[in-house]
Amino acid sequence: MASTTPDSEKFMSTSGATDPVWVHQQPFSSLPTFSPLTQDLSTDICVIGSGIAGIHVAYELVKRGHQVVLLEARDVISGESGRTSRHLTNDLDDGYVEIAKKHGLEGARVTAESHAWARERIGEVARELGIECEYRKLKAYDVSQYMVGSEGYKKEIGELREEAELQKRLGIETRFDVSCGSRGGDEGELLTMPGKPHCPGMDRQA
């Protein structure tokens, strides 16, 4: 059972009060450990934080011939990266409509491209290093959580339609489809269920 008591020793392994679900199969103690830094070092580049961002940046720099030191205050992947749901996707939570409002169309395009690149690159790195991390490509679905016909549903579907249009303009392979759905609810209403394989909304490559 997951612990709910944060303590300083546990905080060295994970930033959350509870354990991530896979800790039972892959305990914190099975992760690689590194000695504390005991002396001054000179290096070309110092990367701080051994989450996915720091590890991947350090890896790419080393591959390009740079001398890199990666510093971590706690254990490796003890931050958010150790708790993530592991979806690598260019289907971003904020949505490209919002991103374009803040950063313009070009900013949204760069965002889409960089996330698509990173998604592929992590697969390449896993293959290069022989890491069996169940990397596989699946479709991503964006769905409405509201009952069909409700005001919330109409609003969300309108937003998804707008998002799908923009994604196409950004070169993302997206399909908007309200014709498929999953049955559910007390009175057999058509519900849109997050995570179901057939849902009204958009689907694309995750």
Ligand SMILES: Cc1cc2nc3c(=O)[nH]c(=O)nc-3n(C[C@H](O)[C@H](O)[C@H](O)COP(=O)(O)OP(=O)(O)OC[C@H]3O[C@@H](n4cnc5c(N)ncnc54)[C@H](O)[C@@H]3O)c2cc1C
């Ligand atoms: C429950 C959950 C589900 C998620 N699901 C997804 C998902 O499906 N897809 C997705 O893309 N994102 C998801 N995220 C978000 C994703 O996990 C984070 O965006 C990502 O892991 C952040 O990586 P990071 O390397 O930037 O930070 P972290 O993984 O937090 O790494 C930062 C590291 O820096 C260290 N550090 C901090 N300060 C210092 C310092 N001063 N000196 C030395 N070290 C320091 C920390 O100890 C930590 O190890 C999820 C997050 C959570 C919590």
